[in-house]
Amino acid sequence: MNAPLATSRKLTRFIGYFDSLDGLEVRGWACDLATPRVPVVLHVLLDGQEVGRVTCDLPRPDVQENIGVMTPQLGFSFHLPASAADGKPHRVGLRFPDRSMVPCLVGAVEEAFEEDILVTLQPRYVYESFVDGFGRGALRGWVQRLDPATGERTGCCEVSVFVDGVPFMHVRADRFRGDVAAAIGGDPNCGFEVVIPKRRRGTGQRSIRFVVTPGDVELQGSPLTTALVDDRLEEHLLSMSETVTNLHREIARLRAKMLDLLPEQRYSLNDYDAWARRYFDALRARVAERRRQPGMLKPEEQPLVSVICPTYKPDMTDFIAAVDSVVAQTWSNWELIVVEDGSKSPEVAARIAEYSRNDSRIRLVRLKKNLGIAGATNEGIKAAKGEWIAFFDHDDLLVDVALEAMFQAAQGLEPLVIYSDEDKIDQAGYFLEPNFKPDFDYRYLLGCNYICHLTMVRADVLAEAGDLHAKYDGAQDHDLMLRLTEIVPREDFLHVPEVLYHWRKTPNSTASTVANKQYAVDAGVRCVSDHLARVGHDAIVESINDITIYNVKWKLEDTPSVSIIIPFRDQVEITRECVNRLLSSTDYPAFEIVLVDNWSSQPETLDFCRDIVRDERVRVLIIKEEFNFSRLNNLAAATCRSEFLFFMNNDLFVEDASWLRTILGEARAADDIGAVGGKFLYPNGTIQHVGVAVGPDGVAAHVHRGLAGNDYGYIARALLCHEVSAVTAAGMLVRADAFREMEGFDEVNLRVAYNDVDFCLRLREAGWRIIQCNNFVAIHHESLSRGSDDRPEHEARFFAETQYMHDRWSENPLYRYDPAYSRHFLLEQSYHDLAKPV
Known part of the structure; x- marks a missing residue:
C-alpha cells in the first residue's frame, strides 16, 4: 500500500508505519531521517512486553517513491511468537529506537493512530x-x-x-x-x-x-x-541385568564408604612434613629394592657425577650440612667441586681441606675475585671430570638416595637432562612447600623455572649449550634450561617424580621471599625474552605481580579462520547472551559461529535463529536427532572449512575482546599444539576449570576447582599457561586437521560425558600437545545448558561412560600416570590432597 503523505502525528527524526498484520506476520517500514542509509531497528511488543527486535532492511519501493528518501531498503517483516495464536486477545505494537510509538495503519482506517492494536489470533493448525x-x-x-x-x-x-x-x-x-x-x-x-x-x-x-x-x-x-x-523373557533378562548393574553400583559405593571409614590418615599440603617423613622411608626402600633388580648398574659401571657447588660467605652450619648430604649419597661415583667465589674465607678453605683429607672426591676451586653465581658455576664446570654435571646450592640438602634414584629412573632411556621434584626445609628442620613437578613442559618453563633442583645434565650437552651468563645472575639457571631446550629434544628431558632435593628456607633466601632478589625478577624477564627471540618468536614477556613468574603474550602474525561451534536446544536467553557477547566483544575478524540446533521447539528460539542468521558471521545447523553431544559437534565440524575449530557451550560467556587472538597465539606457538583450553570461572568468581587431570582413581578432575579466580594455585599453575592432559570442550580450540586425524569425538561410547577427555587423550597419544591458556578467561555457568550428570535419569548413561573410560584407557601410561599431574596427589579431590606416601 502507498504511504500517506500527511497525518496528524508530530514530526520526529523517525518516520514509518506498522501497516500490515497477516496471521503472525507483522509488516511495515521505518526510516531515520538523520541517517537515512542506516537501517532502523524497531522494538516489537506483545501485551506490553518486548518479544523481539526487527531491522528495517527489506525493499519498499512504494514508500521510497512517496517520501523521496534515497534509500532502497526500509521495510520490515517480523513473525510474532506462535504462542500468540491461542484464540485470546493480545495487544501488538512497535516502537522506534527512541521508544516513541510506530503509528498503526492496520485495518480499515483512513488515518494512522498511535496505540497498540488489539487482535485475536486463531491457531492456524x-x-x-x-x-x-x-x-x-x-x-x-x-x-x-x-x-x-x-x-x-x-x-x-x-x-x-x-x-x-x-x-x-x-x-x-x-x-x-x-x-x-x-x-x-x-x-x-x-x-x-x-x-x-x-x-x-x-x-x-x-x-x-x-x-x-x-x-x-x-x-x-x-x-x-x-x-x-x-515379552516375559525380555522382562526377566532386563530384571537380571538391572540387578547386576545395581549390585555393581552398590559395591562401588560400599568400597568408597569403607575407604572413608578406614582409620588411615589423609594428608593435605599443610600436613606435608608428616607425609614427607613417611615418604622418605618408602623412597629409600624402593631404591634399595630396585638396586637388587637384574640389569641395574653395578658400582664399577656407575658414571661419574660432578656436583658443582658455588659458595660465597655461607652460613657454616648450613654449608656443612650441605656437604654432608653429598658425602652421604648411596651413589658412590661422584665428585664435589666447591667453588669459593672470591670471599677469601679461611673458614671455608679449612673446612674443605679437612673434607678433602678424609674424602678425595671433594675438591676446592678458589677464585681470586668474585665472579657471581654464573661465573663461579662456570669455573666449577671447567674443573669437572664427570660424565654428568649436577647443580647444588651451598646451603641446600640432597636426599641420601638422590643420585642413585636419578640414575635408576634413567636406566635404559639415555636422557640428556634429568630433573627431580623438590621441597623446602626451614631452620627448624621441617619439610614444607613441596614442588611436585610435571613431566617436561616447555610452555610452563617459559613462565617459571619449574625444573630448578635437582638437575643433572650430560657434560657434553652442557658444553654445547655453553657457559652460564652473568648478565642473567639470579635467573642464570632459568636461562640455562631455556638454552638447553634449543638443543635437547623434549623426549630427552627426564622427570624423576621423587623428592630428592631440599631447598633451604632462610630469611635471606629466595626460597623465603623473592623481594630479597628483585634483580632475579628482572633477569628472568630478560632471559625468557631473549630465548624467544633466538627461536624466532615475537612475544611480550612480563613479570606477574613483580615475582619470578612470567606471562608470555604471543603476537599473532596472521589471521587463521576459526569456526565457533555451539550446540544448543532452546534456552534462548542463554544462547542469545552467549552469541551476542561473541559478536559484540570479539575483535578478531576471521571467525564464524555455527549454532547447532538440536530439536529446539520453543517459538522464541525459532525466532532467534531466524533473526541471528542475518549476521553473515552466523549460521544455524539443524540436527533433529537424540541428544548426543559428540555427534552434534562432529556433524557441525564436518561442515566447517576453517583452520581451527572452537567447541563452546552456550553457557560460556566471554568478555575480553582479544580472547580469540590470545588462544590462537597459543595454538600457533608450535606446530605440535593440537588443542588449547581456557580459564573458566563460576559467576561468583571462583575457578571452575584451569585444566583437567586424568587417572584411574577418578577418570578426570578439574584441578584448582573452587579457588578464588586470582589465586596463584599450585606452583602458579592457576595463573601460568602450561601443558595438560585434557581441557574441557566447554571452551576448547582445536586444529581442524588434528580433529580430523582423531576422527572427532567418540559418538558411540561417549555420547555426553568424558568425550572431551577421551579426545584429548587420543590427541596426546598421537603426539599432539594440549595447552591450558590461563590468559583466556571466561565465565562458565557449568551444566546450565544440559544439567548435571548426577541426576537420577542420567545415572545409567554416566555409569556406562565412566566404565568405558576405565576399560579404554586403564593400561595407557598417559592415563595411569598423568604427565601433567603428580602421582603424589589424589585425583578424587578438586584441589591437591596428598596420596598415600609409597
Missing part, C-alpha cells in the same frame, strides 16, 4: 493423532496437521517424547502409515517410531508423554503408561 503403544522394542503412533482454512492434512510433524517427565527424544513423524491415510486421508507419511535402547528399557511402569512441537499440543492417547519390555 489443529492436530489429529494417536499413540499406538509399545511393542517390538519401540513406541509407535501417528500425527497429522490439519489446516482448517483449506482442509489440507500434512505429515512430517515433530514430536517431543518425555519419559517420567524427563525429556527423552525428539522424532519426526514421517514414517509411512497407509492405514491412517486410508481411514482419514491426507499425507500417509505421518507415523513415528521411537526405538527404546536396551539400556533404557526396564521393568516397572513408565509414564510417557508425546507432544507436537512447536505448540506443545499433546497427542491423543498421551500420556501412555506402560512397561518398556516386549
Whole structure:
C-alpha cells in the first residue's frame, strides 16, 4: 500500500508505519531521517512486553517513491511468537529506537493512530493423532496437521517424547502409515517410531508423554503408561541385568564408604612434613629394592657425577650440612667441586681441606675475585671430570638416595637432562612447600623455572649449550634450561617424580621471599625474552605481580579462520547472551559461529535463529536427532572449512575482546599444539576449570576447582599457561586437521560425558600437545545448558561412560600416570590432597 503523505502525528527524526498484520506476520517500514542509509531497528511488543527486535532492511519501493528518501531498503517483516495464536486477545505494537510509538495503519482506517492494536489470533493448525503403544522394542503412533482454512492434512510433524517427565527424544513423524491415510486421508507419511535402547528399557511402569512441537499440543492417547519390555523373557533378562548393574553400583559405593571409614590418615599440603617423613622411608626402600633388580648398574659401571657447588660467605652450619648430604649419597661415583667465589674465607678453605683429607672426591676451586653465581658455576664446570654435571646450592640438602634414584629412573632411556621434584626445609628442620613437578613442559618453563633442583645434565650437552651468563645472575639457571631446550629434544628431558632435593628456607633466601632478589625478577624477564627471540618468536614477556613468574603474550602474525561451534536446544536467553557477547566483544575478524540446533521447539528460539542468521558471521545447523553431544559437534565440524575449530557451550560467556587472538597465539606457538583450553570461572568468581587431570582413581578432575579466580594455585599453575592432559570442550580450540586425524569425538561410547577427555587423550597419544591458556578467561555457568550428570535419569548413561573410560584407557601410561599431574596427589579431590606416601 502507498504511504500517506500527511497525518496528524508530530514530526520526529523517525518516520514509518506498522501497516500490515497477516496471521503472525507483522509488516511495515521505518526510516531515520538523520541517517537515512542506516537501517532502523524497531522494538516489537506483545501485551506490553518486548518479544523481539526487527531491522528495517527489506525493499519498499512504494514508500521510497512517496517520501523521496534515497534509500532502497526500509521495510520490515517480523513473525510474532506462535504462542500468540491461542484464540485470546493480545495487544501488538512497535516502537522506534527512541521508544516513541510506530503509528498503526492496520485495518480499515483512513488515518494512522498511535496505540497498540488489539487482535485475536486463531491457531492456524489443529492436530489429529494417536499413540499406538509399545511393542517390538519401540513406541509407535501417528500425527497429522490439519489446516482448517483449506482442509489440507500434512505429515512430517515433530514430536517431543518425555519419559517420567524427563525429556527423552525428539522424532519426526514421517514414517509411512497407509492405514491412517486410508481411514482419514491426507499425507500417509505421518507415523513415528521411537526405538527404546536396551539400556533404557526396564521393568516397572513408565509414564510417557508425546507432544507436537512447536505448540506443545499433546497427542491423543498421551500420556501412555506402560512397561518398556516386549515379552516375559525380555522382562526377566532386563530384571537380571538391572540387578547386576545395581549390585555393581552398590559395591562401588560400599568400597568408597569403607575407604572413608578406614582409620588411615589423609594428608593435605599443610600436613606435608608428616607425609614427607613417611615418604622418605618408602623412597629409600624402593631404591634399595630396585638396586637388587637384574640389569641395574653395578658400582664399577656407575658414571661419574660432578656436583658443582658455588659458595660465597655461607652460613657454616648450613654449608656443612650441605656437604654432608653429598658425602652421604648411596651413589658412590661422584665428585664435589666447591667453588669459593672470591670471599677469601679461611673458614671455608679449612673446612674443605679437612673434607678433602678424609674424602678425595671433594675438591676446592678458589677464585681470586668474585665472579657471581654464573661465573663461579662456570669455573666449577671447567674443573669437572664427570660424565654428568649436577647443580647444588651451598646451603641446600640432597636426599641420601638422590643420585642413585636419578640414575635408576634413567636406566635404559639415555636422557640428556634429568630433573627431580623438590621441597623446602626451614631452620627448624621441617619439610614444607613441596614442588611436585610435571613431566617436561616447555610452555610452563617459559613462565617459571619449574625444573630448578635437582638437575643433572650430560657434560657434553652442557658444553654445547655453553657457559652460564652473568648478565642473567639470579635467573642464570632459568636461562640455562631455556638454552638447553634449543638443543635437547623434549623426549630427552627426564622427570624423576621423587623428592630428592631440599631447598633451604632462610630469611635471606629466595626460597623465603623473592623481594630479597628483585634483580632475579628482572633477569628472568630478560632471559625468557631473549630465548624467544633466538627461536624466532615475537612475544611480550612480563613479570606477574613483580615475582619470578612470567606471562608470555604471543603476537599473532596472521589471521587463521576459526569456526565457533555451539550446540544448543532452546534456552534462548542463554544462547542469545552467549552469541551476542561473541559478536559484540570479539575483535578478531576471521571467525564464524555455527549454532547447532538440536530439536529446539520453543517459538522464541525459532525466532532467534531466524533473526541471528542475518549476521553473515552466523549460521544455524539443524540436527533433529537424540541428544548426543559428540555427534552434534562432529556433524557441525564436518561442515566447517576453517583452520581451527572452537567447541563452546552456550553457557560460556566471554568478555575480553582479544580472547580469540590470545588462544590462537597459543595454538600457533608450535606446530605440535593440537588443542588449547581456557580459564573458566563460576559467576561468583571462583575457578571452575584451569585444566583437567586424568587417572584411574577418578577418570578426570578439574584441578584448582573452587579457588578464588586470582589465586596463584599450585606452583602458579592457576595463573601460568602450561601443558595438560585434557581441557574441557566447554571452551576448547582445536586444529581442524588434528580433529580430523582423531576422527572427532567418540559418538558411540561417549555420547555426553568424558568425550572431551577421551579426545584429548587420543590427541596426546598421537603426539599432539594440549595447552591450558590461563590468559583466556571466561565465565562458565557449568551444566546450565544440559544439567548435571548426577541426576537420577542420567545415572545409567554416566555409569556406562565412566566404565568405558576405565576399560579404554586403564593400561595407557598417559592415563595411569598423568604427565601433567603428580602421582603424589589424589585425583578424587578438586584441589591437591596428598596420596598415600609409597
